[in-house]
Amino acid sequence: IHLADGQVIDNLNAELDDGETISGTVTGANSEPLEGVTVDVYRQFEEEGDVYFDWVSEAFTNQDGDYTVAGLSAGEYRVKFTSADGIHVKEYWNNKTVFEDASSIVVSQDVPVTGIDAQLAVGGAITGNVTSESAGPITDTWVSVYSKVDTDEGVEWDYLTDTEVQ
Numbered sequence: 001i002h003l004a005d006g007q008v009i010d011n012l013n014a015e016l017d018d019g020e021t022i023s024g025t026v027t028g029a030n031s032e033p034l035e036g037v038t039v040d041v042y043r044q045f046e047e048e049g050d051v052y053f054d055w056v057s058e059a060f061t062n063q064d065g066d067y068t069v070a071g072l073s074a075g076e077y078r079v080k081f082t083s084a085d086g087i088h089v090k091e092y093w094n095n096k097t098v099f100e101d102a103s104s105i106v107v108s109q110d111v112p113v114t115g116i117d118a119q120l121a122v123g124g125a126i127t128g129n130v131t132s133e134s135a136g137p138i139t140d141t142w143v144s145v146y147s148k149v150d151t152d153e154g155v156e157w158d159y160l161t162d163t164e165v166q
Contacts, residue, residue, distance in 0.1 A: 018070065019070060019072050020070075020074065020111070020112065020113070021069060021072065022068070022069045022077065022079065022112075022116050023067060024067065024114065024118070025117045026061045026081055026083075026118045026119075026120065027118075027119050027120070028087075028119070028120055029121055029122050032065075033061070033063065033064050034061055034083055034088065034120060035061055035062060035065065036061060036084060037060065037061040037065070037082065037084075037088075037118075037120070038059075038060060038080075038081070038084070039058060039059045039060065039061065039080070039081055040055060040057075040058045040080040041057045041058065041059075041069050041072070041077055041079055042055050042077060043072070043075050043076070043077050044075060044077070044078075044104070053078055056072070057069050057070075057072065076107075077104065077106075078092060078093065078099065078103075078105070079093040079102070080099070080102075081120060086161075087122055088122060088123065089123040090120075090160075091118060091121070093116055095119075098149050098151075126145060138165065139165055139166055140165070140166065141165045142163070143162060143163055144159070145160045145161050146159055146160060147160050
């Protein structure tokens, strides 16, 4: 559309497709619904022969542990579930601990994908003190936790969490 200075075009409308959905339920180890879990969705793309996944959307579970991610186009996706409660361990669908092993979900046009459920395991805990040989306890710092992941390319470190030492 080309407009001249001061020109106005009225009633230029568009109708957007609602897109497709992925939905499911997230529970804890005892099958209790988990509220507030972040559900991240990554779509597969191909560019110049390279295949990769990129984040496209997220949703949060409600009090019943249910979620729906909407506005998706047809394609292949992977889903990550992350609880912020400090108790449950993140995972990828279908019960995988690393992205590379996650099961892909095929989304087709006009076909909602349901039953993409997760049951998050209870994680362990690390406790301790941060000290200095010469000054004793150290405060006002951060401690970060990483998980060692063996991949086909070697070892990687997957960020898990961090906490402030006060």
